Amino acid sequence: MLIVKEVYLCHRINHKTKKMKKNLRNILVLAMGLMTTVSFAQDWNADSRTRVDMSGAGDEMSTDQRATVGATWGGSDWSIHGSTNVNYMLGKTMNDAGDAYVMNKATIGVYEAYASTDLMGYASLTVGRQALDYGSGAILSSNQWGANRSTWDGFNLGLNLNVADITLGYASSSEEVSDETGKSNMWLNAAKADGDWSLNLLYMSTTIHGGDAMTAMGLDLTYALMGGDLNLAGSYNASSGYSVEDGDMMSAGATYSVNESMTATANVTQYGETAFNVGSASMGGYASSGSLGYLTANDQDLSIGATYNTFGVDLGATMHMITNSENDVERDVMEVSLAYSLNDNSSLAVKYATDATGDVENTYTWLTLTVRP
Secondary structure (H helix, E strand, O other): OHHHHHHHHHHHHHHHHHHHHHHHHHHHHHHHHHHHHHHHEEEEEEEEEEEEEOOOOOOOOEEEEEEEEEEEEEOOOEEEEEEEEEEEEEEEEEOOOOOEEEEEEEEEEEEEEEEEEEEOOOEEEEEEEEOOOOOOOOOOOOOOOOOOOOOEEEEEEEEEOOOOEEEEEEEEEEEEEOOEEEEEEEEEEEEEEEOOEEEEEEEEEEEEOOOOOEEEEEEEEEEEEHHHOEEEEEEEEEEEOOOOOOOEEEEEEEEEEOOOOEEEEEEEEEEOOOOOOOOOOOOOOHHHHOOOOOOOOOEEEEEEEEEEEEOOEEEEEEEEEEEEOOOOOOEEEEEEEEEEEOOOOEEEEEEEEEEEEOOEEEEEEEEEEEEOO
């Protein structure tokens, strides 16, 4: 009887040992899987922005929240990137009866989703949804200020050439535009920097299916003097066939570092007889892009400004004096901004702008909290 009990006890011990080994094996397999996933997820990013719009007379206030989370996986010659946008708006608006009520609106969607691969060391190919910015941003750019930023669905072919960084791109959309279905864009961008100077040339062609091609060209130059304390910049943009026919604009400016904390700027921008607007840049004005935006035909903008940084505080002010060679209307725009770094991961900023044309004046005020891990 004693022998039987010893055998039964040994059997129970062996059974528990096998079960522990099985559980340990499962844990090791799961851990190896997680380690493999983490090893491929080489980079991740997150961004949270809360903005309070206090524009107008000050009695209308709305708050929008934009959160972006993204991750990039890749190896030595390939990568995959994906990010998502979550937008939430809380504000007050008026109904037909004139009563104010709270409006809630939440949206979620894909911000960027693309894959990149190396082409035998001679080029790189990126395919998918991308946020793109080229040159001065007057022709093709993403709206990083707004809640709904601009992205492009297509591909970018980057050529590894010694003469310049060349990018050839194509993007298409099936959305209904101007009573026509489908829209496509092609662009060629060449960038070159050497020593104290840099150059960027962008050419873009836009076609709404069934219509003629619309074209735009932008040339941007920069040159550094005095050991980098003085930076000169010039830009020329021209377009044909867009909402503004045969448009053009040019600008020239300088930025001077007064000291380690203070920088002064001066710039002049001149629009042609038919202005300039290609509709694919982040220049929609204060309401949509938080900046001055495109001007009208024959407008000239002379701007002066300064920025000052000390102990985590950034203070900036810019004055725009806009005149028109064809009429006596003058437009004065003033921008003031104050930003403070709360810590290494978050900042708080206030921007105030007044836009006065004759006796009509509009004011804009935004309070922005940005948090990044």
